[in-house]
Amino acid sequence: MLIRTPADLGAVIRDRRKRLKLDQSTLAKRIGVSRQWVIDIEHGHPRAELALVLRALDALGIPLDADDQQMTSRGSARSAIDINAIVAKAKKSRT
């Protein structure tokens, strides 16, 4: 599933936990956090600590993949000529 918001993450974690038949206390111990933290993250807590989130995903066996390399730029894809670089340079050496 694509993760766009803290709520998305909370849903993934909760679903996974249930699929594994774990209760919040047990999961909390595995991750090394308090039960309160598990409650908060499952509710989409937006300010959770990055490292704890990663540990939670690991404890649940959920790999997290960042599609770097991605061609997001609107317009023509993957050209041999790096337009961005050319424009950036042009802006600077404004003779």
Next chain:
Amino acid sequence: MLIRTPADLGAVIRDRRKRLKLDQSTLAKRIGVSRQWVIDIEHGHPRAELALVLRALDALGIPLDADDQQMTSRGSARSAIDINAIVAKAKKSRT
């Protein structure tokens, strides 16, 4: 790239920023955070806020995918019989 640690995330963000020819200040404005935050995250700051991290990835056009559904359990894969459920139940109804 698989994200396992805050450092992994920092690397992905920095690489992507450079590929897009952005400096830290510009990226910070796009994300809506301070330049200090960008510096910290690129250095692998482990306690960064989840929501800000997600906004950063979005600003950089990096989709984040969580492989739920994954069969992580060691042992035989995807059986029709849910051993975990059976064991969990057995533990409870300890006659």
Next chain:
DNA sequence: CTTAAATGTCAGCGATCGCTGACATTCCCA
């Protein structure tokens, strides 16, 4: 070498983290 941009460091501030422990509520078997 000179210079400017980019990056990194530091300190101080208000806000919020995650933790604990007690209690309230909801689920769900038997």
Next chain:
DNA sequence: TGGGAATGTCAGCGATCGCTGACATTTAAG
């Protein structure tokens, strides 16, 4: 329907967040 497990809520605490602004260092172009 009764009762225990699971889940959710609250408050108070020390620790750390992310922010600002100034300054130091590194990088890159000329």
